[in-house]
Amino acid sequence: MRDTAAGPRLLLRRLRELMAEALEPQDRLDRIVHHIAQNMVAEVCSLYVLRADSILELYATEGLNPSAVHQAQLRLGQGLVGTIAASARPLNLSEAQKHPAFAYLPETGEEIYNSFLGVPVLRAGRTLGVLVVQNKTMRQYREDEIEALETTAMVIAEMIASGDLARLTRTGLELDVSRPVTVRGMPFNEGVGLGHVVLHEPRIVVTNLFNEDSEQEVARLEHALGSLRLSIDDMLERREVAFEGEHREVLEAYRMFANDRGWVRRLEEAINNGLTAEAAVEKVQSDMRARMMHMSDPYLRERMSDFEDLANRLLRMLMGRGPEDIASVLPRDAIIVARSMGAAELLDYPRDKLRGLVIEEGAITSHVVIVARAMGIPVAGQMKGAVSMSENGDPIIVDGEDGVMHLRPQSDVEAAYAEKVRFRARKQEMYRELRDKPSVTKDGVSVDLMMNAGLVVDIPQLADSGAAGIGLFRTELQFMVAATFPRAEAQQKLYRDVLEAAGGKPVTFRTIDIGGDKVLPYFDSNVQEENPALGWRAIRLTLDRPGLLRTQVRALLKAAGGRELRMMLPMVTEISEIRQARAIIDKEVRHLARFAHHLPNTLKLGVMIEVPSLLWQLEEVMDTVDFVSVGSNDLFQFVTATDRGSTQLAGRFNPISAHFLRLLRHITRTSEQTGTPATLCGELAGRPLSAMALLGVGFRSISMAPAAIGPVKAMLTELPLEKLTGVMNETLDGKSAETDIVALLTAFAAEHDIPL
Incomplete structure (x- = not known):
């Protein structure tokens, strides 16, 4: 009985020898197609390589007219070869000329051949070319022959990807594997990054292809x-x-x-x-x-x-390899390309080497995007196919303002973006000049522009940005970047460092908000939830595990000795939760006082308004606490029943809409009536247009990423707020919920020369 595997093994052994020989690329290809034809008893073997202009060019042949090499061409999708490339599927035909996709190329002289077997040349799922064998006799190729040709195509794919064939490409043309690619998605965080690709989950490159046994x-x-x-x-x-x-x-x-x-x-x-x-x-x-x-x-x-x-x-x-330790070998201008990733994973990378982030999934309110924004990293999201088209080390530009990725960009594109970076630097210089000027509108209304933070590396930006204080310090980030629960001493040191760096400016610490999508690898909750964002998280978790809250509260009280301490509770659903948390805080105050610890001069307790149920308890809530802060990310998510991480819903609903702004105006009006200060610390505050809407519905304190303070202040100082408030109230008091608020605000800004 014939050993059907012997042929392919002999062929691969010969290919291995050819790959090791010092040959010119064309000579190597010519010998490869000769040996394939000989091994498979085929009268023709041809290799077509996909160019950047979507043309399949004949690169080598055994059996067809030799003068057709580098002359014969097919468009992607044209003919049998083009069909294989477009579908990434093999074709096995006994009478090729009867197939509806058959296209005759006179220069090749292939009309005399009937049987046809073609397979795509694939690498990481991408088609780089097509490998074909043909015979005059009508026959169906066996499964083992198809397998042998696919295996050979894999070897050729590595040759193409390595750049060996670049010298054979005519001037002005490029192979598809090296062509520039532009992908348009969504802008998740402004800024421009020029650098080199680092795949978050890098493909494992297999270098040992041929077996001995x-x-x-x-x-x-x-x-x-x-x-x-x-x-x-x-x-x-x-x-x-x-x-x-x-x-x-x-x-x-x-x-x-x-x-x-x-x-x-x-x-x-x-x-x-x-x-x-x-x-x-x-x-x-x-x-x-x-x-x-x-x-x-x-x-x-x-x-x-x-x-x-x-x-x-x-x-x-x-x-024999464990998880990749990419961070240790990052280039100095790394742009991370990922399908998706968590906030803690981004924090594993050294900040000084990061120039940008490209993600295929997620939304602007995803936690990884929020952390990237805090780190000042440009982010483009919903970039379909970014991972499969990228290789580690590829030159790349990420434009977080327009939501565009340029992979292997041409020199003119690179030059244009280099100029854009210089222009942004000049704008940042203008914003720095505004840093020490008061945040006052054109008609004299004072507004506190606060910054969001969560790590020690954020603190220098308090002075650099000119922020009036820290409106939201996300204490959970310290837990997310640690390998184990941070000890009380480590927490206390962080909080003290933050307060000292703030230099007397107010700092609002949000108590630990873990659970949901903020998973700590060392925290075994034994709970799997269908809807984690609505589940056991934040204040719900810490009231059930009071030891966590007690430890953090004690660290905060000790760190704030002699200063004002502002503490804020996340994910509050009803007033009883505030009372339970206050009881824990009061108990810790009594405990520390008993042992003569230096306590804060004043202690102010606030809550996040992010669960819609609080909207029907607003007056009671504001009578119970010292201040409130709207978490617009979660509040909008819950009000619209929209998963903030959903790719399909990311751009579907607009928070700058009449119904949501009416809700926010209700909060600010209740704040005025009760005398309880209200701020907003979600992503809405971070863009000049949406910040303008927030001021128009009554907010006089908003908190945002440090990089957003300059652009928002530039808008603020040119804003006639009283006039805007009148326009907003007139619009929101109208009966139509279909009013285009974005268009209204854009027109108002244009009319009054307000920079957006």
């Missing part, structure tokens, strides 16, 4: 698969994984993939054709990725994400 490689694969299955079973058995819910469904999907015989069979076939175990995983993963990229079903695409994670785990096991 197939049986040994199959054994390695089986051992790694066994370890992978055990690790998934272990995750499913842990106490922190609930017996129901989405997390368990994902892990069950992982287990299904890990035990899928079809997947394992394809891996074993690739090994028997001459690949190493890791190269087999890369090949099968790339084949599946290319097919799934053309599917529109969101469920199937989500399952592809599960499969990719599983395949990457298997690759790491085979290559």
